[in-house]
Amino acid sequence: METIKNYLETMFQNLPDTPEVQKAKAELLSMMEDKYTELLNEGHTENEAIGTVISEFGNLDELAEDLGIVSLVRPAAAGNPLYSEEADSFPQKFLPAEDAHNYLKMQRSHAILTALGVFLCIICPIPVIFTELTASDMAENIGAACILFLVAIAVALFIYSSVLASKYSYIRKEGYVLDEATTAAIKAEQEKYNTRYALLLSAGVILCILASVPAILLESANLPNEALNDALSGAGVLCFVAVGVFLIVFSGMQKDGYRNLLTLNGQDNDYHSRHNTRDPHVSNPTVAAILSVYWPTITCIYLIWSFLTFQWHFTWIIWPIAGIFRKIMVNIWADKEN
Amino acid sequence: MTNISSDVIRGYNDTMILYLLRQGPSYGYEISKKIKELSGEKYIIKETTLYSAFTRMESKELITSYSGESESGKKRTYYRITDQGETYYRERVDEWNLTKDVIEKFIAV
Numbered sequence: 288m289e290t291i292k293n294y295l296e297t298m299f300q301n302l303p304d305t306p307e308v309q310k311a312k313a314e315l316l317s318m319m320e321d322k323y324t325e326l327l328n329e330g331h332t333e334n335e336a337i338g339t340v341i342s343e344f345g346n347l348d349e350l351a352e353d354l355g356i357v358s359l360v361r362p363a364a365a366g367n368p369l370y371s372e373e374a375d376s377f378p379q380k381f382l383p384a385e386d387a388h389n390y391l392k393m394q395r396s397h398a399i400l401t402a403l404g405v406f407l408c409i410i411c412p413i414p415v416i417f418t419e420l421t422a423s424d425m426a427e428n429i430g431a432a433c434i435l436f437l438v439a440i441a442v443a444l445f446i447y448s449s450v451l452a453s454k455y456s457y458i459r460k461e462g463y464v465l466d467e468a469t470t471a472a473i474k475a476e477q478e479k480y481n482t483r484y485a486l487l488l489s490a491g492v493i494l495c496i497l498a499s500v501p502a503i504l505l506e507s508a509n510l511p512n513e514a515l516n517d518a519l520s521g522a523g524v525l526c527f528v529a530v531g532v533f534l535i536v537f538s539g540m541q542k543d544g545y546r547n548l549l550t551l552n553g554q555d556n557d558y559h560s561r562h563n564t565r566d567p568h569v570s571n572p573t574v575a576a577i578l579s580v581y582w583p584t585i586t587c588i589y590l591i592w593s594f595l596t597f598q599w600h601f602t603w604i605i606w607p608i609a610g611i612f613r614k615i616m617v618n619i620w621a622d623k624e625n
Numbered sequence: 626m627t628n629i630s631s632d633v634i635r636g637y638n639d640t641m642i643l644y645l646l647r648q649g650p651s652y653g654y655e656i657s658k659k660i661k662e663l664s665g666e667k668y669i670i671k672e673t674t675l676y677s678a679f680t681r682m683e684s685k686e687l688i689t690s691y692s693g694e695s696e697s698g699k700k701r702t703y704y705r706i707t708d709q710g711e712t713y714y715r716e717r718v719d720e721w722n723l724t725k726d727v728i729e730k731f732i733a734v
Contacts, residue, residue: 311676314653314702318672321654345671353680467680552684 307468353467382463394544400448402537404441409529411437412599416518477545487538494531521600574620585609643714646706
């Protein structure tokens, strides 16, 4: 048995010590052990048993894709002309595990930047709410300038983060797929993340629901200055909603990162595309056109409505309504895959 | 013994494994032993081939694995077929019947 263990050890010695490789090694050893024991029980000599087990072991090359070690097994094979044909017979391009993880990292930054942009858009009226209190034109103008300034930063963040994301668009365009090891690793990470996601999302939703609590508390506090009281209530609502929406957007986009990677491999794709609400495929041209300009339009409506009425503490309601409305539209018109 | 070309049979490893798992959960060595027995010792599946098939099918959710213990208390990974695996198996059987019908027309004794 020692000989078999040594053999396996030698086969694996140049491979990275990843969980996948360890699992493969343990499984292979277990199978070889079973076979060895049975051969001995059948009356074979130790040497015969070892010979059979080793001759029926196979080739690690076969596991390269499953273990995500193609790059390690193939270069050795690359120098060998016998292997070149075999390499050509793999039509799938595997995304290196490192790139997959870099993509996840990028998606995290993408999520933070986008969420921050949304956050800024929501809190942008706060300066105005306070400058309104002072009767001075000067202060009011500064407040208005602040709005533009914050929106400008937000837009810059949106643009920058989409440029970040576009660097990785080649993954899907060029038809990369994930090897089994990377898939397993990402699935494990996704599972870990799911708990965080649930927490962040619930926190976000709770904050949005509790948004009016500061206003209610201020109401009962009965501050002498009623205008200041109103301003604080308004700002409080916006802050709560802004943080809540930040958490929802951030957690959701990060989740998308995992999903985007895992749907690269066809099998999962069919399943997930039905749940994919982010880029739904709509064949009705009118609806498709509406959806393509949906969020910018909502943003315009939000800003115009808010500026005209100055009911900032109320107009944010357009966001959840718009979200639900879009979901309904998508559900009605999106192409059903199955 | 005429050797089976590994390229040809590779496409049917999944079918063989799923056939065996349809009879109940099993583990690596037992499956390789049954394949050897059922094929009349004409086909011996390599350990690496088998393991690679397990990981591939597990990621496609055709089978699931769980750890258990053998009678002797040895820790083992057992595999079980899923509903998706069942469907996939039936598709492969249909495909094989079709392939067989076609190829047979070109086989002269």
